[in-house]
Amino acid sequence: xxxxxxxxxxxxxxxxxxxxxxxxxxxxxxxxxxxxxxxxxxxxxxxxxxxxxxxxxxxxxxxxxxxxxxxxxxxxxxxxxxxxxxxxxxxxxxxxxxxxxxxxxxxxxxxxxxxxxxxxxxxxxxxxxxxxxxxxxxxxxxxxxxxxxxxxxxxxxxxxxx
Amino acid sequence: xxxxxxxxxxxxxxxxxxxxxxxxxxxxxxxxxxxxxxxxxxxxxxxxxxxxxxxxxxxxxxxxxxxxxxxxxxxxxxxxxxxxxxxxxxxxxxxxxxxxxxxxxxxxxxxxxxxxxxxxxxxxxxxxxxxxxxxxxxxxxxxxxxxxxxxxxxxxxxxxxxxxxxxxxxxxxxxxxxxxxxxxxxxxxxxxxxxxxxxxxxxxxxxxxxxxxxxxxxxxxxxxxxxxxxxxxxxxxxxxxxxxxxxxxxxxxxxxxxxxxxxxxxxxxxxxxxxxxxxxxxxxxxxxxxxxxxxxxxxxxxxxxxxxxxxxxxxxxxxxxxxxxxxxxxxxxxxxxxxxxxxxxxxxxxxxxxxxxxxxxxxxxxxxxxxxxxxxxxxxxxxxxxxxxxxxxxxxxxxxxxxxxxxxxxxxxxxxxxxxxxxxxxxxxxxxxxxxxxxxxxxxxxxxxxxxxxxxxxxxxxxxxxxxxxxxxxxxxxxxxxxxxxxxxxxxxxxxxxxxxxx
Numbered sequence: 046x047x048x049x050x051x052x053x054x055x056x057x058x059x060x061x062x063x064x065x066x067x068x069x070x071x072x073x074x075x076x077x078x079x080x081x082x083x084x085x086x087x088x089x090x091x092x093x094x095x096x097x098x099x100x101x102x103x104x105x106x107x108x109x110x111x112x113x114x115x116x117x118x119x120x121x122x123x124x125x126x127x128x129x130x131x132x133x134x135x136x137x138x139x140x141x142x143x144x145x146x147x148x149x150x151x152x153x154x155x156x157x158x159x160x161x162x163x164x165x166x167x168x169x170x171x172x173x174x175x176x177x178x179x180x181x182x183x184x185x186x187x188x189x190x191x192x193x194x195x196x197x198x199x200x201x202x203x204x205x206x207x
Numbered sequence: 208x209x210x211x212x213x214x215x216x217x218x219x220x221x222x223x224x225x226x227x228x229x230x231x232x233x234x235x236x237x238x239x240x241x242x243x244x245x246x247x248x249x250x251x252x253x254x255x256x257x258x259x260x261x262x263x264x265x266x267x268x269x270x271x272x273x274x275x276x277x278x279x280x281x282x283x284x285x286x287x288x289x290x291x292x293x294x295x296x297x298x299x300x301x302x303x304x305x306x307x308x309x310x311x312x313x314x315x316x317x318x319x320x321x322x323x324x325x326x327x328x329x330x331x332x333x334x335x336x337x338x339x340x341x342x343x344x345x346x347x348x349x350x351x352x353x354x355x356x357x358x359x360x361x362x363x364x365x366x367x368x369x370x371x372x373x374x375x376x377x378x379x380x381x382x383x384x385x386x387x388x389x390x391x392x393x394x395x396x397x398x399x400x401x402x403x404x405x406x407x408x409x410x411x412x413x414x415x416x417x418x419x420x421x422x423x424x425x426x427x428x429x430x431x432x433x434x435x436x437x438x439x440x441x442x443x444x445x446x447x448x449x450x451x452x453x454x455x456x457x458x459x460x461x462x463x464x465x466x467x468x469x470x471x472x473x474x475x476x477x478x479x480x481x482x483x484x485x486x487x488x489x490x491x492x493x494x495x496x497x498x499x500x501x502x503x504x505x506x507x508x509x510x511x512x513x514x515x516x517x518x519x520x521x522x523x524x525x526x527x528x529x530x531x532x533x534x535x536x537x538x539x540x541x542x543x544x545x546x547x548x549x550x551x552x553x554x555x556x557x558x559x560x561x562x563x564x565x566x567x568x569x570x571x572x573x574x575x576x577x578x579x580x581x582x583x584x585x586x587x588x589x590x591x592x593x594x595x596x597x598x599x600x601x602x603x604x605x606x607x608x609x610x611x612x613x614x615x616x617x618x619x620x621x622x623x624x625x626x627x628x629x630x631x632x633x634x635x636x637x638x639x640x641x642x643x644x645x646x647x648x649x650x651x652x653x654x655x656x657x658x659x660x661x662x663x664x665x666x667x668x669x670x671x672x673x674x675x676x677x678x679x680x681x682x683x684x685x686x687x688x689x690x691x692x693x694x695x696x697x698x699x700x701x702x703x704x705x706x707x708x709x710x
Binding site for chain 1: 258372374375377378381382384385388392394395397399400423426427428430431598599600602603604606607609610611614615618619620623624626627630631634635636638639640641656657660661664665667668669670671
């Protein structure tokens, strides 16, 4: 057996995984019948449908010939890690982590950290450039979100703002 | 006449200074993200949604709608000057638009795109105003069975339009439906698939999904691609106005594009994208006049027709949303979310219950189109400068606005974790060639579909044949099957694949 389309093969497996998980989850709720559908009825239907679709996609990926092999190609691990990492760091700085006793550091600190981490994902990284960008973004965001739109976002660290 | 008094009411609402300002902000951001490749209206609307919480609902919707049709204007600028589609719906504009720019005719190409869009937008708005009432009358005949069948038709429509494998697109819809029903079941009060996490009892936020998949997923995928050679024709934009000969060529093309775009925009699954593809394909079939430049080498009709079509489609895709409450595409699905946040239940009752909102939104679209012509023609120089900003500066800003948008929606850190998960999933989908738009549509329709299915089967005492014995419902399902069959026909299948590989 040769995988003709790598993209289809793995996306099929992914759908089968999701399908089985939802089907199994749905059976833990009351299913009911068509005229009195329980909370599990619709998800069970869809879960089975998704599993079947996933299997069909996997079958197609080994049966239908492709010329290129439909390779997935390299993963942008660096971009993935920095972009999502920047987002997580921002969340932690804005909201704090009560479970480990980390206080909220506010929007401004969050913007600097996010911009610096996210910039690492770019093709060329310059610390000074990133710092300038962060300052511009921080000033603009403060003006737009805190002053003009009055969003309920703490701007400064909790120990300063009180 | 009724229509005129309604439009007068609408203009009364849309012409207040506040609403004019919000229409302008929407159009401005729309053009901005339209010009910038790599960020689309879905992520932008999700990003700016929290900023509209404090606004009255009319102003919020006016602004969000402006982003969508504004993006249709901005998208053409990048297509013509950089040969990169600023928006998916401007993909075909690249073909002839960029060739025109290379021949030093960027000015007329830009002007044609903007003026064609304006004409098409005006027609689209009129269609919206004229068809709204008859469709709401039809909608009043709809029972739960019809609504369910209509949603099936809508989802099939979205699948047919997705590029790539049909099976994968259907699987994405189903996965979207499943994600949509996470949270408390309205009938039994049972929290489903919430793993005991309190934040999940209300379901997954649609901002989280839209932002994760369309925002972060796209950014990561863009960063993963190597930067191609880009030649930006920025210094050569002078004498904007088309010659008399150009005008003669574009007038019929604009009319054809507008007609196709308006009709295809209303279809379930339709919107700006389908219209643009179809209009370009059709325009190529119209025989060339003697001495006319062939298509693909800078024919001005190849800009006029798809650009008119995408804007006409952007306006008319509001018709199913405002009259039936069914979103025909991912952007409209977000508008449903926005309406619900502002306590408006989308559907046929909107026109009766909130006439000032309904007609105000329609009137504002025409005003917005007028603003966009001004934003995009005399001020074209600003947008060209923007194209020179390197992506290294742009993407951290986009990441930041996504993060602020997510946090501000519910003011909790939980959403930030969730968006990271969906950002990862979104990137995986892009790598695996699964288009995410059908997933978002399924996500919004999931709860509505379950509710209507449940009611329909309750009324029919569990008899599934109710969907095919009620004539309206049977008709809608037949249309869905017909649509699927057409796509599966061998001849159409190869054409469809060709259309998407032309990108």
